[in-house]
Amino acid sequence: MARAADGGRSVWGGQVRLGRRTRVAVYGGGVERVWDYPRPPAVVPCERRARVEWAGEVLADSIHALRVLETSHPPTIYIPPADVRLNLLTMSEAAPTWCEFKGEAQYLDAILHGQRARTVAWSYPHPTAGYEALRDHIAFYPGRLDGAWLDDERVHAQPSDFYGGWITGDLVGPFKGPPGTRGW
Numbered sequence: 001m002a003r004a005a006d007g008g009r010s011v012w013g014g015q016v017r018l019g020r021r022t023r024v025a026v027y028g029g030g031v032e033r034v035w036d037y038p039r040p041p042a043v044v045p046c047e048r049r050a051r052v053e054w055a056g057e058v059l060a061d062s063i064h065a066l067r068v069l070e071t072s073h074p075p076t077i078y079i080p081p082a083d084v085r086l087n088l089l090t091m092s093e094a095a096p097t098w099c100e101f102k103g104e105a106q107y108l109d110a111i112l113h114g115q116r117a118r119t120v121a122w123s124y125p126h127p128t129a130g131y132e133a134l135r136d137h138i139a140f141y142p143g144r145l146d147g148a149w150l151d152d153e154r155v156h157a158q159p160s161d162f163y164g165g166w167i168t169g170d171l172v173g174p175f176k177g178p179p180g181t182r183g184w
Contacts, residue, residue, distance in 0.1 A: 033172045034072055040101045041070035043078075043133050048150040050077045052140045054120065055112040060084040060140065066133060068102075072176040072184050074158050074165030077150070078137035088112050089138070094119045103128040108138065120144045122164070142166055 046065040051058060062083035067075040092107035099105060108121040121140045124131065141164045142148035143157030150168055158165030159177035167175065176184045 030170050031172055032170055034074060034175060035173075037069040037071050037073065039071040040130075041068050041073075043068055043131065046075075046077060046150070050079055051149045052079075052142070052145050053147045054110050054117055054145045055115055056146075057088065057112055058085070059088055059110060059120075059145070060138065066137060068134070068139075072174075072181075073163060074167045074171055074173075074175055076139050076164050077148075077166050078134050078139045081136050081138065084138045089121065092119050099124075101128065102131045102134060117144060139164055 044067050046062075046067045049061070049063050050065040051061045053059065060079045060083055062079045064080050064083060066078045066080075068078065069075055088110055089108045090111055092109045094107040096104050096106050102124050103126060105122045105124055107119045108123065110117040110120045119141070121138050123136060123138050124134045125136060127134045140148060141157065142155050148155045148157075148166060150166065153168055156167040158167060158175055160182075162182075163177050165175065165177070174181075176182070
């Protein structure tokens with residue numbers, strides 16, 4: 001059984017597909033296995049409402065988010081800038097990093113009520129060819145926030161301080177992230 005993610009525009013294997021359906025294997029009870037996700041990663045519409053909170057405030061709330069699906073990783077959620085409270089974010093002092101697929105990532109800190117949470121999010125201002133759909137969208141690390149939700153389900157952070165996947169009850173691992181898995 002497979003579920004299709006519609007949205008008109010999706011990325012699969014680094015190539016933009018217009019008006020086509022990207023299929024994600026879904027097993028009994030709507031469970032997705034992260035080892036069935038593609039490499040290079042795919043960008044598909046998120047079918048659930050994404051919300052993140054920190055310091056008692058909603059930083060982002062969207063029904064237009066994108067999911068990046070990559071082998072062995074829980075999905076990473078990218079929220080369009082129109083649905084992010086950008087006035088609560090600032091460029092981080094953290095050095096940019098390079099993704100072999102998506103390009104250079106810039107990091108963001110959250111500042112609220114005199115508190116600063118470092119590198120809570122990242123963005124690709126100039127993504128590489130094939131990942132243009134991610135331009136300026138913001139991905140949040142769920143483990144560096146007070147909470148992150150997909151619909152009413154509170155997500156768990158992907159293990160490690162490097163990855164930003166959102167783990168929900170409908171995912172099956174094992175997930176890349178714990179010690180010894182970085183080379184997967």
